[in-house]
Amino acid sequence: MTETAVQPHKKLDLSGEVCPWPVIFTQKEVKKMAPGEVLEVLTDNLPSVTNIPDALAKEGHQVLATGEASPGVYRILIRKK
Amino acid sequence: MENFLVDIPWVLQHRGDPGLRLVDLRRPADYLGGHIPGAVNIPIGEVLHITGQVAHVPPAERFAATLGARGISNDTHVVAYDDRYGTYACRFLYTLDLYGHTRMSMLGVNFDRYQGEGHPLETGTPAVPRSTYTPRTQADRLATKADVLDRLKDPGTRLVDTRSPQEFMMGHIPGAASLPWMSLIAPDRLYRSPEELRALLREKGVTPDREVICYCNMGMTSSHTYWALRQAGYPRVRMYPESYTEWGMDPTTPKE
Structure with a gap:
């Protein structure tokens, strides 16, 4: 199974949100999850495609994948540490 | 900066005033689900011009078209609000200020509070007549990377x-x-009192005799601070919209 085929336990649609909120909302959501669970984040804010993985990786979580889910919408998969 | 922050009773009393336009900066779905009656929606993405990782101010013509489509002209009293502690509303109002608008205010609390207190809400989009907006850029509101580089060792x-x-x-x-x-x-509230803001700023060596340039990652939270400085009476305030995202990516800029 590829990393992008991992079934997320939770999904967070952050379309329409810009800095600093995509990172804040992602961190908040991950805090509520159990270790090992996977969160799928959708964002249409290109800077968040870098900022979210950077911030979450610094907290020790695993960024499984980032990519464009549909034109202009990006998908980030994060596994909680 | 008199009347920059307005409260809920003020909005309820004045929302129907001729020449006043409420602007809701929340996501379109949230806006359509219920907004202050009469408010128009300008999603924050329309107020930004993003290239790569960096958010710039929108070109004047594009911003003028955004305003014109919402019935905002140069003499409209614009009152903005959001549910993001003012960061989206402040960036919008900063852009208005940059393009020479003078009559503007912000709801001094999060929209959640308005909603939570059970005040009137409206769904759908109000019909507003199109207007013409003429931007008059005030370049002294904005700092570019070159401006910041020029002032790095300037004690002023x-x-x-x-x-x-x-x-x-x-x-x-x-x-x-x-x-x-x-x-x-x-x-x-979205801000401490002007007296408290002045005390906090003084503690950090940010005094009104100096020009102040604020920045963050994308010019959103620094827009909130821009309006804090303006409310505190600081006469020379600029904001660096491209902020540390641009500065940090440039291998030639100094970092500390």
Whole structure:
């Protein structure tokens, strides 16, 4: 199974949100999850495609994948540490 | 900066005034689900011009078209609000200020509070007549990377970094003061009082005799601080919209 085929336990649609909120909302959501669970984040804010993985990786979580889910919408998969 | 922050009773009393336009900066779906009656929606994405990782101000013609489509003209009293502690509304109002608008205010509390107190809501989009907007750029409101480089060793300028202390520790523009934007928020309002703001700013060596340039990552939280400085009576305030995203990616700029 590829990393992008991992079934997320939770999904967070952050379309329409810009800095600093995509990172804040992602961190908040991950805090509520159990270790090992996977969160799928959708964002249409290109800077968040870098900022979210950077911030979450610094907290020790695993960024499984980032990519464009549909034109202009990006998908980030994060596994909680 | 008289009447910049308005409260809920003021909005309820004046929302129907001729020449006043309420602007809701929330996501379109949230806006359509219920907004202050008469408010038009301008999603924050329409107020930004993003290239790669960097958010610039929108070109004047594009911003004028955004305003014109919402019935906003040069003499409209614009009252903005959001549900993001003012960061989206402040960036919108900063852009209005940059393009020469003079009559503007912001709801001084989060929209959640308005909603939570059970005040009137409207769904759908009000019909507003199109208008013409003529931008008159005030270049002294904006700082570019070149402006910041020019002032790095200028004792007459104070740089203010509005990001979190952790982000500041990981790298900032040399000489900048760390003033996290959240420290300017009061428990029940989007800003502390002007007296409290002045005291906080003085503690950081940010005094009104100096020009102040604020920045963050994308010019959002630094817009919130921009309006804190204006409310505190600071006469020379600029905001660096491209902020540390641009500065940090440039291998030639100095970092501390």
